[in-house]
Amino acid sequence: MNSVILAADGVNVAQNVGxxxxxxxxxxxxxxxxxxxxxxxxxxxLAMVLAGMAAQYILAAAEFVAVSQVMVYIGAVMVxxxxxxxxxxxxxxxxxxxxxxxxxxxxxxxxxxxxxLAYVVLDAVEDSTIAEVELTGANNEATLEIxxxxxxxxxxxxxxxxxxxxxxxxxxxxxARKD
Amino acid sequence: xxxxxxxxxxxxxxxxxxxIGGLVAVLLPAGGIVYLFLxxxxxxxxxxxxxxxxxxxxxxxxxxxxxxxxxxxxxxxDNADKAIFKIAPLVVLLSxxxxxVVVPFGxxxxxxxxxxxxxxxxxxGSISVLGILIAGWSSANKYSLLGGLRAAGQLxxxxxxxxxxxxxxxxxxESMNLNRIIEVQNTGEIFGFGGLGNPxxxxxxxxFLIFMxxxxxxxxxxxxxxxxxxxxxxxxxxxxYTGFRFLIFFIAEFATAGVFxxxxxVLFLGGWGVPFDWFGWSNIDxxxxxxxxxxxxxxxxxxxxLVGIIMxxxxxxxxxxxxxxxxFAWKFLIPISLANIxxxxxxxxxx
Numbered sequence: 001m002n003s004v005i006l007a008a009d010g011v012n013v014a015q016n017v018g019x020x021x022x023x024x025x026x027x028x029x030x031x032x033x034x035x036x037x038x039x040x041x042x043x044x045x046l047a048m049v050l051a052g053m054a055a056q057y058i059l060a061a062a063e064f065v066a067v068s069q070v071m072v073y074i075g076a077v078m079v080x081x082x083x084x085x086x087x088x089x090x091x092x093x094x095x096x097x098x099x100x101x102x103x104x105x106x107x108x109x110x111x112x113x114x115x116x117l118a119y120v121v122l123d124a125v126e127d128s129t130i131a132e133v134e135l136t137g138a139n140n141e142a143t144l145e146i147x148x149x150x151x152x153x154x155x156x157x158x159x160x161x162x163x164x165x166x167x168x169x170x171x172x173x174x175x176a177r178k179d
Numbered sequence: 180x181x182x183x184x185x186x187x188x189x190x191x192x193x194x195x196x197x198x199i200g201g202l203v204a205v206l207l208p209a210g211g212i213v214y215l216f217l218x219x220x221x222x223x224x225x226x227x228x229x230x231x232x233x234x235x236x237x238x239x240x241x242x243x244x245x246x247x248x249x250x251x252x253x254x255x256x257d258n259a260d261k262a263i264f265k266i267a268p269l270v271v272l273l274s275x276x277x278x279x280v281v282v283p284f285g286x287x288x289x290x291x292x293x294x295x296x297x298x299x300x301x302x303x304g305s306i307s308v309l310g311i312l313i314a315g316w317s318s319a320n321k322y323s324l325l326g327g328l329r330a331a332g333q334l335x336x337x338x339x340x341x342x343x344x345x346x347x348x349x350x351x352x353e354s355m356n357l358n359r360i361i362e363v364q365n366t367g368e369i370f371g372f373g374g375l376g377n378p379x380x381x382x383x384x385x386x387f388l389i390f391m392x393x394x395x396x397x398x399x400x401x402x403x404x405x406x407x408x409x410x411x412x413x414x415x416x417x418x419x420y421t422g423f424r425f426l427i428f429f430i431a432e433f434a435t436a437g438v439f440x441x442x443x444x445v446l447f448l449g450g451w452g453v454p455f456d457w458f459g460w461s462n463i464d465x466x467x468x469x470x471x472x473x474x475x476x477x478x479x480x481x482x483x484x485l486v487g488i489i490m491x492x493x494x495x496x497x498x499x500x501x502x503x504x505x506x507f508a509w510k511f512l513i514p515i516s517l518a519n520i521x522x523x524x525x526x527x528x529x530x
Contacts, residue, residue, distance in 0.1 A: 040316060044263070047309065064295050067302045075305030075338075082312045083331050092260045092319050143294045 018059050026052035037094035039085050047078045064143045197290050204279050208437030208482060209430050214241050215483070216490035217433070224494050248429075251422035258319035259419065267317060268420065268427040270310030275431050277303045278438045283358045285451050285474030286466040296357040297349055300442055301342050304397065307435070308334045311406070314428075315416035326415025329501065330406035333396060336508040337403075341393035343516035347386040347523040348379050348446045357442075361450035362463040376454035380447040385519045387447045389512055394439045395489055396508070398432065402496040403504060436486055444481035451478040 029048040036042050050073040057066035100106075150158055188196070218240060222229030230237030255261050281296045281303075283289045293299050308331055315327015352360040360379075367377025380387050396403040407415035417428050444450060451474030452466075460466050499507070 038260075040260075040263075040313070044313065063293060064298070067293075067295055067299050071298070071302035071305070074309065075302055076335075079305070079308050079312065079331060079335065082309070082316075083328070086312065086316050086324065086328060092258060092317070 015059055019056065022052050022055050022059070026056075037096075037098065038092075039089065039095065039098065040082065042098075043078065043081045043085060046081070047074055050074055050078065064146055200288075201276060201279055201290060204282070204284070205275055205434045205438070206430070208441075208479065208486075209434035210241050211483065212433045212437055212486050212490070214238065216487060220487070220490060221494050245426065248426040249423050253422045253424065256319055256419050260317040260319070263313050263317040264419075265424070267310050267314035268424045268431070270313070271307045272427050272431045272434075274303060274306035274310065275434045275438060277306065278435070279441075281357060282438065282441045282445065282478075283361065283450060284478055285471035286358070286463055287468075288451075288471040288474060289358065292358060293356065295355045297345055297355040297360075297446075301338070301345065304341075304439075305334070305338060307431070311416050314420070318416070318419040320419055322412045322414075323416050323418045326406045326408075326412045326418070329412075330399060330416060333399065333403065333406060333504060336505055337393045337396035337512075340389050340508060340512035340516050341397065343513065343520060344383075344386040344389040344393065345446060347383045347516075347519050350520070350523050350527055351379060351382060357445050357450070358463060361445060361452050362455075364449045365452035365455045366462065374454060374456055376449055376452070376456070378447060378449040383447060383519075383523070385515065386523075387443075389516050389519070390443055390447070391485070391488065392512065394436075394443060395492060396504070398436050398439065398489070400436070400489060400493040402492070402499050404493075404498055405501050405504060408498060436489060437482060440482040440485040440489065441478060443485050444478060448481045448485075450481075451475065453477065 026049050029045045029052065032045040033042050033049065036045060050069065054066045054069040054074070057063070057069060214237075218229045218237065230240035233239040233243045255264050278300055280290045281293055281299050283292075283296075311330045311334070312327050315323045315325075315330070318324070348360060349355055352363040354360060354363070364378050365376040369375060369377055369381070399406050406412075407417060412418070417425060420428060451470065455461065455466070458467065
């Protein structure tokens with residue numbers, strides 16, 4: 001999101017152009033998710049949005065977050081989505097009745113959410129610009145910092161999260177076992 | 180790459196170098212694997228000669244095959260979801276090209292020196308599942324769909340032992356950077372003797388075995404070839420593909436075998452390096468520039484040896500049953516690899 005401010009200052013032009021192109025593709029794909037007439041197509045457009053997100057992280061030199069995005073969302077969540085869809089309803093060609101009846105209510109909610117997020121981000125960043133990032137790869141400070149933070153001050157929430165995952169895994173087993 | 184030639188190459192020149200290097204690093208091993216193992220080794224194991232007509236010892240057979248596939252008609256079934264049907268093989272090939280990015284071929288001969296290289300290849304390797312799933316679905320053929328679903332189930336199941344087997348190496352090397360892992364192996368010592376380095380295959384042989392089994396399954400090579408089981412599913416998710424789209428699946432299969440073998444030799448066999456002791460190098464910055472030229476050859480040799488094992492197993496063993504495959508992954512490989520991680524971590528802290 002910092003790149004939005006960078007665009008205004010004319011810093012780091014190549015990155016801004018990349019950001020703009022990827023953002024445009026992501027917005028198009030996001031609209032296609034909700035307008036397409038086929039469930040599998042919607043899932044694939046969603047994969048495109050998530051891949052675009054990973055590309056944005058790479059542009060911001062947050063390679064660890066980008067790789068996590070690919071691993072979790074494209075490698076796991078999307079495959080699970082497609083797997084689920086294909087095991088249940090996955091007809092080829094357009095379907096009817098995909099729209100939720102109260103879809104119109106979603107638009108103001110989305111607008112409010114967007115406004116809220118935009119306000120929070122702009123408020124937090126204000127006029128500061130991020131420094132030109134050194135894309136050397138090896139010993140990327142950002143990655144080291146994430147590792148340090150996760151394993152020292154944020155260790156307790158990190159452990160807490162693992163229990164959530166454990167609970168989910170046990171829940172899945174309980175649901176799957178019929179006997 | 181810059182220091183290797185002692186000339187300053189502009190960014191666009193480096194980019195061109197990288198693209199050409201990537202194409203060579205993906206396609207050359209794929210061609211070599213198909214000729215050496217699929218054409219020749221399989222033939223000798225079955226007491227026949229294999230292709231002999233095209234070129235000396237049939238070495239040009241591959242080009243003839245590619246030519247044959249290229250001129251076939253590109254057919255999509257009537258009921259298929261045409262756009263997705265056509266994109267699917269490209270997604271599979273894309274994941275292969277993304278994988279090669281992380282493989283180091285020399286001290287400076289790297290496409291991208293990721294800090295989290297191990298994490299990257301584990302993440303990117305799973306993109307091909309997406310391609311296989313949509314290939315199976317969009318073909319509008321129940322055998323294809325079954326093949327796609329089987330492939331997805333299998334690839335998800337075997338990704339886990341692969342991740343866990345790799346973790347042992349990461350714990351021991353204290354880094355996720357592949358070049359750093361190579362450095363640790365080649366500067367290591369076995370009880371004070373540095374003449375061999377300390378390739379992780381010695382200390383992590385359990386991890387190595389699990390990794391190779393998982394690679395075999397990820398590549399859907401026999402005995403893990405249920406997704407394309409020809410006696411049950413015609414040809415699985417590839418059933419409806421012809422012409423160059425089939426060729427792309429075919430290239431992706433063997434190129435991915437090459438890339439995974441590259442990564443296995445980096446993780447467990449010391450990668451491009453020779454034991455640094457031989458030439459008196461103390462760390463990776465000391466390594467002479469000519470390692471950038473010799474390194475790829477060393478790495479390729481190790482890669483072909485590992486692919487040789489993969490293919491040997493492929494030609495020797497009959498197919499598992501679907502339930503045996505899942506049981507093997509979840510009840511056997513994953514517990515062992517978890518135990519491997521625990522033991523590695525305890526020894527790492529204790530010693």
